[in-house]
Amino acid sequence: MTSRSKGSFSEAAAAQDEERWVLRLYVAGQTPKSLAAFDNLKQLCEERLKGRYTIEVIDLLKNPQLAKDDQILAIPTVVRKLPPPVRRIIGDLSDTERVLVGLDLRQRDLIGATAL
Amino acid sequence: MNERRRNLEQLPSLSRNPKKPDEGRGSPVSGNSARHATLERPTIQELQKTPIGVRGLDEVTGGGLPKGRSTLVCGGAGSGKTLLAMEFLTRGATQFDEPGVFVSFEESADELATNFVSLGHNLNALVKQKRLVLDFIRVEPDEMKETGAYNLDGLFIRLEHAIDSIGAKRVTLDSIETLFSGMVDTAILRAELHRLFQWLKTKGVTAIITAERGRNSLTRHGLEEYVADCVILLDNRVTGQTATRRLQIVKYRGANHGTNEYPFLIDESGISVMPLTSTGMDFESSTERGSSGIPRLDAMMGGQGYYRGSSVLVSGTAGTGKTSVAAHFAQGTVERGGSCLWFAFEESSSQIIRNMRSVGIDLAPAVQNGKLRLHTESPTAFGLEMHLATMHKMVDEFKPTTVILDPISNFSAIGSEVEIKAMLTRLVGFFKSRQITSLFTNLVTGGTPENATEAGVSSLMDTWLLLQDIESGAERNRVLQLLKSRGMAHSSQTREFLMTDHGVELRDVYVGKSGALLTGSSLMVQRAQEEAQSIVREEQADLLKRELELKRQAVEAQIAGLQAEFEIEHTKTLRAIAQDKSRTEVLVDDRAQMAEYRQADTSDAELTTQRELGGP
Numbered sequence A: 001m002t003s004r005s006k007g008s009f010s011e012a013a014a015a016q017d018e019e020r021w022v023l024r025l026y027v028a029g030q031t032p033k034s035l036a037a038f039d040n041l042k043q044l045c046e047e048r049l050k051g052r053y054t055i056e057v058i059d060l061l062k063n064p065q066l067a068k069d070d071q072i073l074a075i076p077t078v079v080r081k082l083p084p085p086v087r088r089i090i091g092d093l094s095d096t097e098r099v100l101v102g103l104d105l106r107q108r109d110l111i112g113a114t115a116l
Numbered sequence B: 001m002n003e004r005r006r007n008l009e010q011l012p013s014l015s016r017n018p019k020k021p022d023e024g025r026g027s028p029v030s031g032n033s034a035r036h037a038t039l040e041r042p043t044i045q046e047l048q049k050t051p052i053g054v055r056g057l058d059e060v061t062g063g064g065l066p067k068g069r070s071t072l073v074c075g076g077a078g079s080g081k082t083l084l085a086m087e088f089l090t091r092g093a094t095q096f097d098e099p100g101v102f103v104s105f106e107e108s109a110d111e112l113a114t115n116f117v118s119l120g121h122n123l124n125a126l127v128k129q130k131r132l133v134l135d136f137i138r139v140e141p142d143e144m145k146e147t148g149a150y151n152l153d154g155l156f157i158r159l160e161h162a163i164d165s166i167g168a169k170r171v172t173l174d175s176i177e178t179l180f181s182g183m184v185d186t187a188i189l190r191a192e193l194h195r196l197f198q199w200l201k202t203k204g205v206t207a208i209i210t211a212e213r214g215r216n217s218l219t220r221h222g223l224e225e226y227v228a229d230c231v232i233l234l235d236n237r238v239t240g241q242t243a244t245r246r247l248q249i250v251k252y253r254g255a256n257h258g259t260n261e262y263p264f265l266i267d268e269s270g271i272s273v274m275p276l277t278s279t280g281m282d283f284e285s286s287t288e289r290g291s292s293g294i295p296r297l298d299a300m301m302g303g304q305g306y307y308r309g310s311s312v313l314v315s316g317t318a319g320t321g322k323t324s325v326a327a328h329f330a331q332g333t334v335e336r337g338g339s340c341l342w343f344a345f346e347e348s349s350s351q352i353i354r355n356m357r358s359v360g361i362d363l364a365p366a367v368q369n370g371k372l373r374l375h376t377e378s379p380t381a382f383g384l385e386m387h388l389a390t391m392h393k394m395v396d397e398f399k400p401t402t403v404i405l406d407p408i409s410n411f412s413a414i415g416s417e418v419e420i421k422a423m424l425t426r427l428v429g430f431f432k433s434r435q436i437t438s439l440f441t442n443l444v445t446g447g448t449p450e451n452a453t454e455a456g457v458s459s460l461m462d463t464w465l466l467l468q469d470i471e472s473g474a475e476r477n478r479v480l481q482l483l484k485s486r487g488m489a490h491s492s493q494t495r496e497f498l499m500t501d502h503g504v505e506l507r508d509v510y511v512g513k514s515g516a517l518l519t520g521s522s523l524m525v526q527r528a529q530e531e532a533q534s535i536v537r538e539e540q541a542d543l544l545k546r547e548l549e550l551k552r553q554a555v556e557a558q559i560a561g562l563q564a565e566f567e568i569e570h571t572k573t574l575r576a577i578a579q580d581k582s583r584t585e586v587l588v589d590d591r592a593q594m595a596e597y598r599q600a601d602t603s604d605a606e607l608t609t610q611r612e613l614g615g616p
Helices: A002-018 A032-048 A096-102 A106-115 B002-010 B030-039 B081-095 B109-117 B123-128 B153-166 B178-182 B186-203 B295-300 B322-335 B349-358 B364-368 B384-398 B408-413 B417-433 B455-460 B520-598 B604-612
Strands: A021-027 A053-059 A077-082 A087-090 B070-075 B100-104 B132-136 B170-174 B206-212 B230-239 B242-252 B261-267 B270-273 B311-316 B340-344 B372-376 B402-406 B437-443 B463-472 B475-485 B495-500 B503-508
Touching (some): A032 A096, B070 B081, B070 B186, B081 B170, B081 B206, B081 B230, B081 B270, B100 B109, B109 B123, B132 B153, B186 B206, B322 B364, B322 B372, B322 B402, B322 B437, B322 B463, B340 B349, B349 B372, B364 B372, B384 B417, B475 B520
Parallel strands (some): A021 A053, B070 B206, B100 B132, B100 B170, B170 B206, B311 B437, B340 B372, B402 B437
Antiparallel strands (some): A021 A077, A077 A087, B463 B475
16 A cells, blocks of 8 residues: 555656646845845755746836736736646745645655655 | 836836835836826816716716726715716716726726617627727735735836827726736735825826725725825615615715715616706796697686796595596696696506596607606615606606696605605705606595695695595585685685596585585586576566566556547647638638629729638
8 A cells, every 4th residue: 555655646746757847936126025035945946846847037127918818916826837737826936844745845845755 | 227117207106105114225117206296286277077978967066976096986886986986987078078998807808898878888889999998907815925015016017008099188097906906015015005196196097996885985995095185975775674775975075065964866868967956946937838739728727827947746545536627627737738747656547547537638649759758666666765766867858848646655664754755845946946747646635635645745745736535415516615725816615526538627626505515416406406496586576577667568558548539639720720811711711702793993902801811
């Protein structure tokens, strides 16, 4: 039972490893919060998704009509477009723990730990 | 970078948040704090108002909502917040050429459009004409995972984008409180809301913010702290199983406003507020008169009938003919070229028409040509306020010259005496302000009619007709009294009230020797007696006349006799004179013959005599 579930977890983890991540960061001009959010996101991705992530930065001051599509209220907002399902977190991403939970990156840590 | 800065300046205070200490550190927009001063509005200028376009509400608010500011509309679930907010926009778009943005946090644009079709609003058409933007902002608590400092610039940007896309002058946020369910950090949210309302002011848009009513405060999340210029409270209260919608202006900074609760209606034409409690007493008093429809009743009021704009109470016990008096009044109105609105709370319109036809009043033609409208409504259908509101609305639409309420006593089922009196006071005031002559019938049960007719009600009325049953000699007969009629000389006599097949007829009543009123068959007996007496009197007079004639004839006969005697005497005398004369002639002749015979010469004198006496 345990071994089987372990195996499926490993498989899932392996599959996840192959996935490409598309993250969209919504900002409104280069505010400190926006800059901080971008830095935090970039750092996190480098650590955990190196080589298979894309960060799209959308400045709503330039493209206000894009706010409607992703139902953006708060700035900054990060939307995980890929892999599905769509997830979103708000804030300057300074609370790494919450970012990991919010973007569903935390699971990978656990799996990595068991795999070792 | 430069472009961004410029953009940011279009969004004043966009990134400035005085409550967040981490702000300002190396911020490219930190220099904006000086902008604070420009947010202050000039205070000397008189408050300008934006008309809402909702019937009655502009009156209550003295011209509309504060222009360029935000108004909080709060109320419980189903109290009409969204509708009021939407009407503000649709009326702005269609009546005042002010496009609007509706930001919904609860319903999608499609849902809104569907919901408002039933209320006569075609939102999609307005959207197509670029006079309305419907923006649905979905707030899902799961998706609002907070990972650090943030603000609501996304909302600001969306709002600004929507406002600028159509040049909106009006904005509605329905209901922004939903954000509280999505965000954990309410400190940020509150700061952001504060900023939002300030920002709306700088955008120069007039906004309505809706909010759910709180238990101990106006709104559940204390939004009134931020939107403090004008607060409107909506309420849907149930008393005695009937619900009444009410509206109250709780606060209106810098402007006079009615503080009462005003009933309002939601129907197929949207919201209409009835500012009846604010009706003043400064209406014109007309000297024009209008017939009551019953000629003899007009005669009792100096021949001209009721004053225009006066109120008439017709009270009486069951079956005394109140409705017939009303029907005459209605028909009289139509015949004079006016129009009449008849609120029937007891009978259906077809029943009224049938029943009135039986007493010879045909109301059907007037109904058909639109001069008479019979509006039937069950008194218990809704509360007093709603009745008032409905009547107010119908009068505004139909613009009648006279109104009939038949009967007002049925309202006692849905309100206390005090409430009914308050309602009637407002109604009478309303009718008077419109110069509408109103007639109220009132069913009196038990006791003497004078006492049973609520003194309060009758004091409101200018003219009071009392219909009574008089029971005598095993029959009931109706009588009418004109108890009062302000401002005109009127008959104080009781009249017998007959319902014939050609309408109501008023007749004099006889007062018997004992002082009791005589009506019906006892009246006929009395009349027969009097007729008999008068015949006897006439006969006596005849006799006297005949005697006189006889006397005259006798006198005349006597005169004739005397005259005849005189004639005889006269003839005799003449004859005697004639004989005398002929005798003289003969004498003269003889003398002449004798002279001739004697051949005497005749003197002139003699000859003359001869000739005079008819000689040859």
